[in-house]
Amino acid sequence: xxxxxxxxxxxxxxxxxxxxxxxxxxxxxxxxxxxxxxxxxxxxxxxxxxxxxxxxxxxxxxxxxxxxxxxxxxxxxxxxxxxxxxxxxxxxxxxxxxxxxxxxxxxxxxxxxxxxxxxxxxxxxxx
Amino acid sequence: xxxxxxxxxxxxxxxxxxxxxxxxxxxxxxxxxxxxxxxxxxxxxxxxxxxxxxxxxxxxxxxxxxxxxxxxxxxxxxxxxxxxxxxxxxxxxxxxxxxxxxxxxxxxxxxxxxxxxxxxxxxxxxxxxxxxxxxxxxxxx
Numbered sequence: 001x002x003x004x005x006x007x008x009x010x011x012x013x014x015x016x017x018x019x020x021x022x023x024x025x026x027x028x029x030x031x032x033x034x035x036x037x038x039x040x041x042x043x044x045x046x047x048x049x050x051x052x053x054x055x056x057x058x059x060x061x062x063x064x065x066x067x068x069x070x071x072x073x074x075x076x077x078x079x080x081x082x083x084x085x086x087x088x089x090x091x092x093x094x095x096x097x098x099x100x101x102x103x104x105x106x107x108x109x110x111x112x113x114x115x116x117x118x119x120x121x122x123x124x125x126x127x
Numbered sequence: 128x129x130x131x132x133x134x135x136x137x138x139x140x141x142x143x144x145x146x147x148x149x150x151x152x153x154x155x156x157x158x159x160x161x162x163x164x165x166x167x168x169x170x171x172x173x174x175x176x177x178x179x180x181x182x183x184x185x186x187x188x189x190x191x192x193x194x195x196x197x198x199x200x201x202x203x204x205x206x207x208x209x210x211x212x213x214x215x216x217x218x219x220x221x222x223x224x225x226x227x228x229x230x231x232x233x234x235x236x237x238x239x240x241x242x243x244x245x246x247x248x249x250x251x252x253x254x255x256x257x258x259x260x261x262x263x264x265x266x267x268x
Contacts, residue, residue, distance in 0.1 A: 014260070018132035021256060025136040025249045026182075026191040029143025031242050032150075033180040033193055093245055100252045111259045118263075 010114045016044050016073075017107050023074055024099050027091050034087035037076040047073045133260075135190050137253045142192040143246035146180055149195055150239045153178045154232050161227040169217035173225040175201035201226055 020041045030036040041047070077090070084090045153176050160173040181196035203226040211220030 015132070018136070018256065021253060022132040022136040022139065022190055025139040025143075025253065028242075028245045028249050029139050029146070029193040030180075030182045030191060031143075031245060032146075032238070033182045036182050036191070039191065093241070097245065097248065100249060104252055104255060107256050107259055111263055114263060 006117055007114065010110055010117075012048065013044060014107065014110050016041065016047055017103050017110065019074070021100065021103050024096050024103065027096050028093070028100075030089075031091045031093055031096075032089070034089060036089050036091065038090045038092070039074055039076045042073040042075065133253055133257055137250055139190055139192055140246045140249040140253065142194065144243060144250070146193045146195055147239050147243040147246065149198075150178050151236065151243075153198060154236050154239065157227050157232050158229065160225060161229055161232075163225055164213060164215040164222055166214060168215060170215055170223070172205055172215070172223045173227070175203065175225060175227045177201050 023039050023041055027038055083092065157175050163173040165171055177199050179196045179199070181194060183192045183194050184190075185192065205223040205226050207221050208224055209220055210216055210222045213222045216222045
């Protein structure tokens with residue numbers, strides 16, 4: 001029997017989405033901060049290829065901060081002069097709002113898929 | 128354990144709310160004191176307050192929180208008006224009025240409002256994501 005990889009993939013995607021939500025929240029919170037450059041997370045495909053074989057710092061004690069594997073994917077973006085306000089801020093509020101909408105839609109799809117798959121598995125087990 | 132990105136997201140959004148709230152407070156102080164002169168002859172009037180923001184990068188979580196950099200006084204010139212009956216009038220009958228421009232304050236207030244709404248929307252959105260995750264635990268029939 002083949003191993004079922006959907007759950008792992010789904011949890012990775014939901015993690016990516018939550019990290020993206022954090023980044024967008026940071027952008028919105030800093031919409032009026034002078035000199036702040038917009039940040040964005042790399043595309044999911046790129047992150048997926050990257051996260052598996054990676055050397056990370058070990059957390060051997062409860063006080064150690066464990067590194068989030070998704071963290072390296074966050075970058076600040078640079079734009080041409082057109083999109084940057086005179087204060088050096090490059091946050092575009094409507095764009096960030098549409099990003100949060102997109103994140104929500106994708107998250108809904110993600111949890112929906114997990115739910116459906118779970119239901120299918122339960123159905124098999126019950127018979 | 129790494130910090131949950133969703134709780135981090137709502138914390139960042141609340142830092143944004145906090146900053147805009149303080150900005151609103153400063154703006155209302157300016158508006159309330161738009162006509163506040165001194166009490167003794169020739170005394171300085173109310174000086175307009177300004178607020179500036181900065182961001183704080185948290186290395187452990189890679190998040191950028193918004194915070195207040197400085198609350199300062201606007202060094203701009205006072206508006207001088209001829210009003211000999213005023214207790215703050217000097218020997219020539221001139222009174223120093225605050226360097227507050229109501230129009231500028233109101234425009235700023237609009238922007239603060241807009242940013243506040245955007246942050247509030249983020250909090251709501253994040254909460255929905257959390258409840259969608261919790262919803263997974265509910266037994267589906």
